[in-house]
Structures are given as C-alpha cells and as structure tokens.
Amino acid sequence: MADSSQIGRERSAGPAATILRPLGELDINARDDLYASILGALRTADRVVIDLAGVTFIDSEALGALIEGYNAAVANGAGYQVVNAQRGVARVLNVSGAQELFDAAGEPSGS
Numbered sequence: 001m002a003d004s005s006q007i008g009r010e011r012s013a014g015p016a017a018t019i020l021r022p023l024g025e026l027d028i029n030a031r032d033d034l035y036a037s038i039l040g041a042l043r044t045a046d047r048v049v050i051d052l053a054g055v056t057f058i059d060s061e062a063l064g065a066l067i068e069g070y071n072a073a074v075a076n077g078a079g080y081q082v083v084n085a086q087r088g089v090a091r092v093l094n095v096s097g098a099q100e101l102f103d104a105a106g107e108p109s110g111s
Contacts, residue, residue: 038066
C-alpha cells in the first residue's frame with residue numbers, strides 16, 4: 001500500500017481530551033506515526049479519542065498500534081475511544097474484537 005495517511009490532532013473544548021483524526025489508509029506505513037500520535041496525545045490529555053471517519057482501510061499493523069495505544073492509555077489511567085469507523089474498517093475492528101475492547105475503555109479511571 002502507498003503511504004497515503006495523515007493524522008490530524010485537535011483539543012476538545014475542554015482541556016481533558018485530544019481528538020486524533022487519521023485520514024486515508026492506515027497500514028504498515030502509517031503504523032509508527034499513528035502510535036506516536038497516540039502516545040503524544042496521552043502525554044497531554046486525560047482522554048484520547050481516535051475518530052476513524054476518514055479512514056478507508058486498516059491493516060493488522062495499524063490495528064496493533066490502536067491496541068498498543070489502548071494499553072498505554074489503561075496504564076496511564078486515561079480514557080480511550082475509537083469512534084466513527086466506516087464499513088470495512090468497522091468490520092475489521094468488530095471481527096478482531098478490538099472495538100469491544102475500545103468501547104469498554106471510555107472515560108479515564110477515577111471519572
């Protein structure tokens with residue numbers, strides 16, 4: 001796959017959350033940037049939301065980065081959500097069981 005992804009980052013209205021908005025294909029070429037973006041967001045936010053509305057493809061490497069991001073969030077007591085996955089991306093998350101894992105994470109511990 002060609003390297004055709006970007007990862008946008010914004011703070012929510014409150015100081016506690018950062019929203020990451022990857023675009024395009026999340027594959028082995030995007031994996032390291034995705035994971036680095038998640039870790040960077042966890043350094044400054046109590047909750048990270050990864051909005052996959054603009055993602056057209058995800059492979060096992062990028063899925064692994066999302067799961068490693070979840071593990072880092074849990075270790076830091078942060079909330080973690082993966083939202084708005086479309087069609088094929090949603091199917092990968094559901095078949096792998098990852099979406100259920102992400103749905104259970106939600107809010108930071110202590111909220």
